[in-house]
Amino acid sequence: MNLDPRPHYTNAEKHAFYESAAKRFKAELRLRGGTAAVHIENKNDEVFWWKVLHDAYPQGRFRFISGSRSISGNMTSGCTQCLQYRDFLDKHFWIAIDSDYRYLSEEPDIDAKHFILQTYTYSFENHFCFWKNCQRVTDACDANDEPHDENSSEAELLQQMQASTAHNEANTVQPEEPIVDDFTFDDEDNSTNDFRNGKGNATDDDNDELDEAATSRHDTRFDWKFFFETYSRQVYPLLVWQMYLREVSPDAFPQATFHRLITLPVGAHSFENNGISVLRVLKIRCHKFLAHLKRSYPDADNTWFEARCNAMGVRRDNCYLFVRGHQLYDMVVRIGARIHRKFEKEMLKELCFDEYEEIRKIKEDVLSIVAPKK
Numbered sequence: 001m002n003l004d005p006r007p008h009y010t011n012a013e014k015h016a017f018y019e020s021a022a023k024r025f026k027a028e029l030r031l032r033g034g035t036a037a038v039h040i041e042n043k044n045d046e047v048f049w050w051k052v053l054h055d056a057y058p059q060g061r062f063r064f065i066s067g068s069r070s071i072s073g074n075m076t077s078g079c080t081q082c083l084q085y086r087d088f089l090d091k092h093f094w095i096a097i098d099s100d101y102r103y104l105s106e107e108p109d110i111d112a113k114h115f116i117l118q119t120y121t122y123s124f125e126n127h128f129c130f131w132k133n134c135q136r137v138t139d140a141c142d143a144n145d146e147p148h149d150e151n152s153s154e155a156e157l158l159q160q161m162q163a164s165t166a167h168n169e170a171n172t173v174q175p176e177e178p179i180v181d182d183f184t185f186d187d188e189d190n191s192t193n194d195f196r197n198g199k200g201n202a203t204d205d206d207n208d209e210l211d212e213a214a215t216s217r218h219d220t221r222f223d224w225k226f227f228f229e230t231y232s233r234q235v236y237p238l239l240v241w242q243m244y245l246r247e248v249s250p251d252a253f254p255q256a257t258f259h260r261l262i263t264l265p266v267g268a269h270s271f272e273n274n275g276i277s278v279l280r281v282l283k284i285r286c287h288k289f290l291a292h293l294k295r296s297y298p299d300a301d302n303t304w305f306e307a308r309c310n311a312m313g314v315r316r317d318n319c320y321l322f323v324r325g326h327q328l329y330d331m332v333v334r335i336g337a338r339i340h341r342k343f344e345k346e347m348l349k350e351l352c353f354d355e356y357e358e359i360r361k362i363k364e365d366v367l368s369i370v371a372p373k374k
Contacts, residue, residue, distance in 0.1 A: 009071055015087070017071045022088035025065060029092055035060040035370060038117075039085060039095045042066050042077040047348065048124040049096050049117075055353050056366035089115035091369060098123035101255075104243055104312060104322065112365035120313075120358040123325030127359060129332045130321070132352045134224040141340035185285045187265065210279060222339055227275045232319045234279070234286045235262065239319050240309055241293050244302035253293065261285050262327045266334040275335060313357050321358060 009017075029037045035057070040049055043066040053062050067077040070084075082095040086109070089095060096117040102110050103120055110116050121127055210230070238258065245253040262282070270278050293300075314322055336343030354360060 007072060014071055014084075018084045019088050021068060022085050022093055026090075026093050029063055032063065033061065034063050036091065037063045037065060037093050039065040039068065039082050039093075041079050041082060041097055045096070045098075045124055048127065048351075051351055052359070052362050053366060055351075056363040057370050060370060086114065086116065091115065094369065098325070101243065101246070104309060104314065105246070112368045115369060117362060117365055120361050121321040121325065122323060122328075125325030125329035126321045126323075127351055128347050129228075129325070129328050130352050130356060130359075131224045131228045132355055133347060133350065134228075134332060134336070136350070136352075137336070137343055137346040138222050138224065138339055140346060141342055185261065185288065187281055187285070210276065210283060222271055222335075223274045227279070228320050229317045230279050231282060233316050234282050235323060236314075236316045236319045237290055238286055238293075239314070239322060240302055240306045241290070243309065244300075244305040247305070248300075252297070257289075259324050259327060261289060262323055262331075264327075264331055266331055266338075268338065271335050271338040278331070278335070318356075321356075 025037045025039070038049065038053070040046060046064050046066060049064065050062070053060060067075050068081060070076040070081065079097045079100070082097050085093070085095055094115045094117060097110075097119075099110075099118045099120055100122060103118060110118055119127065127133075238261065242253050242255070242258045246255075264278050264281055266278060320328060333344040333347070336347065340346075351359065353363070
C-alpha cells in the first residue's frame with residue numbers, strides 16, 4: 001500500500017504544466033507591453049536585478065515574476081522553481097538566478113545563450129558587499145547624517161528581507177538540509193577561550209602580523225578594502241578545497257561546514273581596528289580546518305582546480321565574492337551597523353557598475369540578449 005499522500009507526476013505532465021505557464025507569462029507580457037518577463041528567485045532579488053537591467057539596458061521595460069505555481073498548486077519561489085522553465089525561455093521570457101556554485105562548477109547551459117542570467121558571484125548579496133560599495137557608504141555616512149527615510153525603496157527592501165527569510169526558505173524547493181559533523185571550531189567549544197585571547201591554531205606571530213597590519217592603516221575610517229582582502233586571503237585555500245572535494249569526494253567537506261566556518265561572531269567592538277577581532281577568529285578557524293584537511297588527505301592535489309578557479313576570476317584577494325552571500329551580507333551589515341545606523345539602507349542604494357569583472361559579465365549577458373551583435 002502506497003501511504004505517500006503526495007501526487008506523483010510524469011515528466012510529460014511536468015513539461016506540459018510549465019510550458020503552459022511560460023506561455024501565459026509571455027501572453028501577459030504582450031498585453032502589457034515590455035521587453036521581457038524575468039522570473040527571479042524571490043521578491044528580495046528584485047531590487048538587485050532591476051538595478052542591473054536598468055544599467056545595462058535603460059530603455060528596457062521588465063516585468064519581474066518573484067514566484068509561481070508549482071505543478072502541485074503551491075506558490076513556490078527559489079532557484080529550483082526558476083529552472084523548471086529552462087526549456088521554455090526565449091528573448092521575451094528569461095530567468096535570473098544566483099550562481100551559488102554553478103558558475104565555478106561550470107554547470108552546462110546556465111548562460112545568456114539559453115536566456116539565463118546569473119550573478120557570477122555566489123548570490124546577489126555579494127554584489128552589494130563589493131568593497132568599493134561598502135567604502136562609499138562608510139565615507140558618505142561619515143560626511144552626512146541625514147534622517148532615516150522609512151518610505152524609501154531601500155527601506156522597503158530591508159523590511160522584505162527581514163520578514164521573508166524564513167518564508168522563502170520554507171517554500172524553496174529542495175532547501176539545503178543541515179549537515180551534522182563532528183568538527184568543532186575553537187570558538188564554538190565552550191571549554192576553551194583560546195579564540196578570545198587571539199590563540200589557537202594560528203601562531204602568535206601570525207596574529208601579531210595581523211594586528212600590526214590592521215592597526216597600521218593611515219586613515220581613521222574603516223578600511224573595507226583591507227578587510228575584504230584579508231578575509232579573502234584566509235578563506236581562499238578552503239574555498240578551493242571545498243570546490244575540489246565537491247568533485248572528488250562530496251562528503252569530505254560538506255558545504256554546511258564551510259558555511260559554518262564563515263558564520264563569524266560580530267560584537268560591539270568588531271568595527272575597531274578594521275575588524276581585527278572578526279579577522280582573527282576567521283584566521284584561527286581557517287588554520288585549524290586547513291590543517292585538518294591536509295592531515296586527512298595528505299596525497300590530495302588540488303592545484304589543477306585552483307588553476308581552474310583562477311581562470312574563472314577567483315583570486316586570493318577577491319574570493320569573498322564567491323562565498324555564500326547570506327553569511328557575508330549578515331557579517332557586513334552587522335559590522336556596518338556599528339559604524340553607522342544607516343549603513344545597510346545606504347548599501348542597498350547603489351552597485352559599483354563596471355568596477356569589477358563579475359558585474360560586467362551580467363551586463364554583457366543582458367546586452368547579448370536584447371541587442372545581439374550582428
